[in-house]
Amino acid sequence: MIHTRDLACRFADGRTLRFADVDVPQGGTLLLRGPSGSGKSTWLALAAGLLSATGGEMVVAGQSVGALAPAARDAWRARTIGFLPQRLLLSEALTVAGNLGLVFFAAGLPLDKVAMHHTLDALGVAHLAARKPARLSGGEAQRVALARALLLRPRVILADEPTASLDDAACAAALTLLRERAQAAGATLVIATHDARVLQAVPGAQVLAMRGDA
Numbered sequence: 001m002i003h004t005r006d007l008a009c010r011f012a013d014g015r016t017l018r019f020a021d022v023d024v025p026q027g028g029t030l031l032l033r034g035p036s037g038s039g040k041s042t043w044l045a046l047a048a049g050l051l052s053a054t055g056g057e058m059v060v061a062g063q064s065v066g067a068l069a070p071a072a073r074d075a076w077r078a079r080t081i082g083f084l085p086q087r088l089l090l091s092e093a094l095t096v097a098g099n100l101g102l103v104f105f106a107a108g109l110p111l112d113k114v115a116m117h118h119t120l121d122a123l124g125v126a127h128l129a130a131r132k133p134a135r136l137s138g139g140e141a142q143r144v145a146l147a148r149a150l151l152l153r154p155r156v157i158l159a160d161e162p163t164a165s166l167d168d169a170a171c172a173a174a175l176t177l178l179r180e181r182a183q184a185a186g187a188t189l190v191i192a193t194h195d196a197r198v199l200q201a202v203p204g205a206q207v208l209a210m211r212g213d214a
């Protein structure tokens with residue numbers, strides 16, 4: 001679940017973004033919509049505890065994010081949030097398995113090779129475990145990044161522009177995959193997008209429309 005009240009973020013230069021309240025039940029889907037610069041990435045960073053709100057409250061998976069001390073926030077994020085960034089940020093120096101292994105390291109958990117295999121297998125990419133990211137297709141790399149986001153069964157999945165630069169067929173496939181996997185895990189799904197196709201492809205989702213009134 002995600003719940004916000006009077007959420008605001010003031011930057012060092014004095015500009016302030018204010019966000020409308022949301023109440024998303026566990027397992028629900030929220031679309032963050034708005035033009036470039038309207039605050040979608042900022043909202044995601046607040047939800048992940050990567051940025052601190054300067055006003056209001058944000059509760060994610062039962063935790064008031066602002067109430068966590070920085071070190072506790074890192075551990076909480078690693079165990080609670082699955083992040084699918086726009087640029088997938090796979091380490092080119094590591095294999096697919098190595099990239100997934102970093103998730104356990106970040107969460108302070110022992111490596112679980114069985115969970116890694118199951119998660120990759122559920123996304124149809126277990127056979128790529130020994131490959132380096134440079135040898136993956138765009139679609140394969142996105143599945144690997146999604147596997148990395150889902151690995152610890154996060155309560156919340158944050159996806160930043162997951163359909164940017166995808167053609168219509170790939171866009172539909174990516175959204176179906178994202179929703180299916182979120183549903184299977186019972187995770188709350190947040191998709192930040194300015195892609196009009198996403199709104200049609202995710203009927204019934206809550207929408208937070210941002211105007212960018214910084």
Ligand SMILES: Nc1ncnc2c1ncn2[C@@H]1O[C@H](COP(=O)(O)OP(=O)(O)OP(=O)(O)O)[C@@H](O)[C@H]1O
Nearest residue numbers: 011012013015035036037038039040041042043214
């Ligand atoms: N550190 C910062 N200091 C000052 N202003 C900032 C800072 N970070 C972001 N902003 C401003 O806040 C606004 C929202 O930025 P944000 O990246 O959240 O928008 P966005 O909707 O994700 O954009 P895009 O779709 O282009 O990624 C923009 O006007 C941006 O310039």
